[in-house]
Amino acid sequence: MSELFRTIVNxxxxxxxxxxxxxxxxxxALKRVKVYEVFVEGAREGFPVALRIIPYLTAMLVAIGIFRASGAMDILVSxxxxxxxxxxxxPEALPMAIMxxxxxxxxxxxxxxxMKAHGPDSFIGILASTMYxxxxTTFYVLAVYFGAAGIKNTRHAVPAGIIADVAGMLAALWIVRIIVK
Amino acid sequence: MLNYIWIGLIVIGILTAVGVDLRNEAADTYRNGSSLEAAFLPERAPGPLHAALEGVVIIPAGVFAGHYGLTQRAGQVRQESSLSSDGGTITLSIDESSPDLWREMARAATARDRLLGSVTSVRWGPDGTTALIRFTLEPIRFVRLRAVTQAAFDYAGTAVTIAIGLIGIMALWLGVMKVAEEAGVLKIVARVLAPVMRRLFPDVPADHPAASAMIMNIAANMLGLSNAATPLGLKAMEELNKLSPKAGTATNAMCTFLAINTGGLILIPATALAVRAAAGSANPGIIIGTSIIGALCATIAGVLAAKILEKLPRFRKSLEADHE
Incomplete structure (x- = not known):
C-alpha cells in the first residue's frame, strides 16, 4: 500500500x-503569445527578488547561527x-523538536x-524522522518569503507558525506512539 | 514578535557562550599549562638529517581520561603528529579521528586544525623506534565565544550563497509564470480551486495572479519540488503585497499562506526516507503515513491559529493604514 503510494507520488x-x-x-504559444519575449520579461524579476531577501536572510541566519554555536540548546533541553x-x-528527541x-x-x-545511536526502526528513530x-524550517521560510515582499512587520505570522510547529511535533509524537507501541 | 525572538536568540546565544567559557575556565576543562606524557612513534627511524619527525602520539585511554578528568572513557588515543627537529615542539594534526575534547580545543587554537605543544622532555628507547615525551599544549580559552564569532560570519556568508543560488530558478519560474499569465492559464488554475481559496484567503480576488501562484506553490510543496515551490511562493508573496494596504506589513492572506507553508505538508518526505534507508532501516516507508498526519495537523493548527489571531485587536490595528 505504502509502496504503491510512493511509486505514484514519485x-x-x-x-x-x-x-x-x-x-x-x-x-x-497556441494563443499566439510571444513566448520568448514574455518569458525574458518575467525572468528579469528573478535577480531583484533574490537580492531583496539577502538582508532578511542574513539577519535570521546569523541569529540562529549564534544560538547554535553557543551550545544554548543543551541548556534549553535540560x-x-x-x-x-x-x-x-x-528527552533524546527534544533537540530535534527545538531545532x-x-x-x-x-x-x-x-x-x-x-538514527545512528538508537537505530532507524526504534521508537526514537521513527519519531525523529517523522518530526523531520x-x-x-519555519524561520527560514519566514525570512525568505517575507523578504521577497519586503515585509518587516510580520504581525501574527510568527505565532501562527510556532503553533503549527508545536502541533506538528505533538501530532508526530502521538501518531508514532500509536504505531510503534 | 519576530523582534523578540531574534534578539532572544542572539542574547541567549552570547550569554550562554560567556557562561560556558567562564565555567570551563574555572573548572580548567582544557588543563591549560599542565603537561601530559605520551609515547611517540615516528614513521621512520630518526636519521642523521635534522628534519621534523612525522609520527603518532599514543596515550592510553585511562591516562587521557585521568588527565582531563573525563568520566567517559574513549579508546586509546592515536594522534597523527609531528615532532620538530630540535625536539622542542609537537604539532597535533586534529581531524575526525581525534578525541572530541581535542577537536573542541583545536577550534579555538591558533591554527584551527592543529594543536601545538611545547615538549619538555624526550627520552628515546634503546632501539630508537619509540620515545617517551612529555609536552604541554598551548593554552585554550574562549572556545564558545570564538565559535559564536565564527558562526556569525559564516552564516552571513551562507545567507548570500542561498540568495545567489535562488537567482536562476527564480528567473526560470518568474518567466514561466509571466507567460502563463499572458496566456490566461493562471486564471483557469485559480478558477478550479476558487471555492477553497475564497475561504482561506477572503481578501484575494479569485482571478488575481496571487491566487494561482499560491495554488502552484502548495502543489509543488506537496510533491516535494522545492526548486519550484520557493520561487512560486516568493512570486505569490510579491503578488499578495500588491493587494496590501500598508507597505512593509504582512496582510492576513500572507500570514495564512505562511502558516500553510510552515506546516510543511508533503506527500513523500524524501530526505527523511533517504536518511532512514542509509541508516539500514528495515522499513523506511513507515514514516510516510506518520509524516503526512503530523504535517496535516500542523497545517490545520497553523491555519486556524492565523485565522483566530488575525481577529485580535493588536494584530488588526497594525494593518490599518497610517493615515486612517
Whole structure:
C-alpha cells in the first residue's frame, strides 16, 4: 500500500515540472503569445527578488547561527526535559523538536545522529524522522518569503507558525506512539 | 514578535557562550599549562638529517581520561603528529579521528586544525623506534565565544550563497509564470480551486495572479519540488503585497499562506526516507503515513491559529493604514 503510494507520488513528482512547462508554454504559444519575449520579461524579476531577501536572510541566519554555536540548546533541553517527558516525549528527541523550525541542516544532523545511536526502526528513530518529515524550517521560510515582499512587520505570522510547529511535533509524537507501541 | 525572538536568540546565544567559557575556565576543562606524557612513534627511524619527525602520539585511554578528568572513557588515543627537529615542539594534526575534547580545543587554537605543544622532555628507547615525551599544549580559552564569532560570519556568508543560488530558478519560474499569465492559464488554475481559496484567503480576488501562484506553490510543496515551490511562493508573496494596504506589513492572506507553508505538508518526505534507508532501516516507508498526519495537523493548527489571531485587536490595528 505504502509502496504503491510512493511509486505514484514519485511518478507524479517526476512528471510535474515537464508537464507544467509543456502545458503552460505550449498553451501560450497556441494563443499566439510571444513566448520568448514574455518569458525574458518575467525572468528579469528573478535577480531583484533574490537580492531583496539577502538582508532578511542574513539577519535570521546569523541569529540562529549564534544560538547554535553557543551550545544554548543543551541548556534549553535540560530545562524543558522534565516538562516534555511528562507528555511522553523522550528527552533524546527534544533537540530535534527545538531545532526543526530553526535550522534545516542542524535538524538533519540531529536526525542522522539519533538514527545512528538508537537505530532507524526504534521508537526514537521513527519519531525523529517523522518530526523531520512532518515540518518545515519555519524561520527560514519566514525570512525568505517575507523578504521577497519586503515585509518587516510580520504581525501574527510568527505565532501562527510556532503553533503549527508545536502541533506538528505533538501530532508526530502521538501518531508514532500509536504505531510503534 | 519576530523582534523578540531574534534578539532572544542572539542574547541567549552570547550569554550562554560567556557562561560556558567562564565555567570551563574555572573548572580548567582544557588543563591549560599542565603537561601530559605520551609515547611517540615516528614513521621512520630518526636519521642523521635534522628534519621534523612525522609520527603518532599514543596515550592510553585511562591516562587521557585521568588527565582531563573525563568520566567517559574513549579508546586509546592515536594522534597523527609531528615532532620538530630540535625536539622542542609537537604539532597535533586534529581531524575526525581525534578525541572530541581535542577537536573542541583545536577550534579555538591558533591554527584551527592543529594543536601545538611545547615538549619538555624526550627520552628515546634503546632501539630508537619509540620515545617517551612529555609536552604541554598551548593554552585554550574562549572556545564558545570564538565559535559564536565564527558562526556569525559564516552564516552571513551562507545567507548570500542561498540568495545567489535562488537567482536562476527564480528567473526560470518568474518567466514561466509571466507567460502563463499572458496566456490566461493562471486564471483557469485559480478558477478550479476558487471555492477553497475564497475561504482561506477572503481578501484575494479569485482571478488575481496571487491566487494561482499560491495554488502552484502548495502543489509543488506537496510533491516535494522545492526548486519550484520557493520561487512560486516568493512570486505569490510579491503578488499578495500588491493587494496590501500598508507597505512593509504582512496582510492576513500572507500570514495564512505562511502558516500553510510552515506546516510543511508533503506527500513523500524524501530526505527523511533517504536518511532512514542509509541508516539500514528495515522499513523506511513507515514514516510516510506518520509524516503526512503530523504535517496535516500542523497545517490545520497553523491555519486556524492565523485565522483566530488575525481577529485580535493588536494584530488588526497594525494593518490599518497610517493615515486612517
Amino acid at each position: 511518478a507524479v513528482g517526476a512528471l510535474a515540472i515537464p508537464a507544467v512547462l509543456l502545458l503552460f508554454l505550449g498553451w501560450a 530545562l524543558l526535559a522534565p516538562v516534555t517527558s511528562w507528555i511522553g516525549m523522550p 526543526r523550525p530553526l535550522s534545516g541542516s542542524a535538524s538533519l544532523g540531529i536526525m542522522t545522529e539519533l 518529515g512532518s515540518s518545515e
